[in-house]
Amino acid sequence: MSRAAERLKLLINHLDRSSAAIRAAPTSAQTFTYSSHPQRLRYSFDTDLLTPDQRLFYEENGFVLIKNLVSEEDIDKFRKEFERICRQEVKVPGLVVMRDVAIVKSEFIPDQKAVSKLQDFQEDPELFRYCTLPQILKYVECFTGPNIMAMHTMLINKPPDAGKRTSRHPMHQDLHYFPFRPADRIVCSWTAMEKVNRQNGCLVVLPGTHTGTLKEHDYPEWQGGVNKMYHGVRDYDSQHPRVHLEMEKGDTVFFHPLLIHGSGMNQTRGFRKAISCHYASADCYYIDVKGTTQENIEKEVKEIAARKYAVGDEITFQDTWAVRGRLVQGERVSL
Numbered sequence: 552m553s554r555a556a557e558r559l560k561l562l563i564n565h566l567d568r569s570s571a572a573i574r575a576a577p578t579s580a581q582t583f584t585y586s587s588h589p590q591r592l593r594y595s596f597d598t599d600l601l602t603p604d605q606r607l608f609y610e611e612n613g614f615v616l617i618k619n620l621v622s623e624e625d626i627d628k629f630r631k632e633f634e635r636i637c638r639q640e641v642k643v644p645g646l647v648v649m650r651d652v653a654i655v656k657s658e659f660i661p662d663q664k665a666v667s668k669l670q671d672f673q674e675d676p677e678l679f680r681y682c683t684l685p686q687i688l689k690y691v692e693c694f695t696g697p698n699i700m701a702m703h704t705m706l707i708n709k710p711p712d713a714g715k716r717t718s719r720h721p722m723h724q725d726l727h728y729f730p731f732r733p734a735d736r737i738v739c740s741w742t743a744m745e746k747v748n749r750q751n752g753c754l755v756v757l758p759g760t761h762t763g764t765l766k767e768h769d770y771p772e773w774q775g776g777v778n779k780m781y782h783g784v785r786d787y788d789s790q791h792p793r794v795h796l797e798m799e800k801g802d803t804v805f806f807h808p809l810l811i812h813g814s815g816m817n818q819t820r821g822f823r824k825a826i827s828c829h830y831a832s833a834d835c836y837y838i839d840v841k842g843t844t845q846e847n848i849e850k851e852v853k854e855i856a857a858r859k860y861a862v863g864d865e866i867t868f869q870d871t872w873a874v875r876g877r878l879v880q881g882e883r884v885s886l
């Protein structure tokens with residue numbers, strides 16, 4: 552037995568719930584009382600999929616990388632669909648096409664080359680297939696439990712940097728964008744659609760930061776401009792150890808929504824693509840973010856939604872998420 556497995560066994564024996572009990576009483580946020588054992592396996596469930604080493608790694612670091620999880624064939628289909636959407640051959644309800652702030656200003660670049668991200672592709676059957684891949688959901692279940700909602704979808708097309716360093720993604724915590732809890736029942740899957748490395752701007756994570764709290768976020772003061780909605784943590788320990796997640800096509804990282812992460816500049820001439828989904832337990836519940844650090848993002852999202860759907864002030868931050876969320880496994884209990 553590895554040292555990690557021994558530690559895991561020890562921890563499980565110290566808990567007053569067995570793995571069988573976890574299965575019997577699935578994901579209800581109310582049912583679990585992790586707070587009395589904050590240091591022990593609060594971030595994952597035992598579903599017989601994660602090895603003890605992987606489970607402990609996630610508990611301690613807030614992420615786990617699984618090699619070769621999505622097939623080349625599927626990734627190539629997602630890439631083709633992305634291209635069809637960019638060529639406007641398909642119209643996807645609710646889809647948001649984001650463009651790089653520096654590239655759109657450059658008049659000689661064709662529009663398609665400025666696309667930095669497709670967001671909210673849940674109504675596109677081909678791209679949404681990513682969120683339902685059984686091999687992804689099996690891992691997601693280790694963090695959310697069996698009732699799973701796909702809450703937020705993105706295809707990130709990090710463009711070659713136009714010289715303004717706008718292709719960087721500032722260090723942030725994804726929970727800043729989410730008015731639902733508990734955070735521990737939310738997880739992101741992020742799949743490399745090609746080889747990603749430091750040259751083309753791979754993900755950078757600060758291991759262990761998922762054990763902290765949600766920090767204040769805002770637009771960073773970057774001279775070359777900042778892309779819309781790219782908020783960054785106002786202050787984080789710049790001396791904290793960093794891990795650059797260099798990945799091959801099809802490799803997938805699962806990470807906690809409090810994990811501080813971002814991505815570097817794309818210094819190559821190619822686009823760096825990744826496809827991603829944030830999942831939450833369907834047992835999660837909405838919170839009111841009034842009076843919290845999330846008020847700024849609430850305001851921005853509501854303004855965008857009001858314009859996009861031509862609705863007034865009546866749309867709530869929670870509504871904007873409830874309409875996007877789609878059940879991918881189990882029962883839609885609460886979200």
Ligand SMILES: O=C(O)CCC(=O)C(=O)O
Nearest residue numbers: 707709720812813814825
């Ligand atoms: O893929 C990237 O460059 C980072 C994406 C990311 O962290 C996000 O969109 O929240």
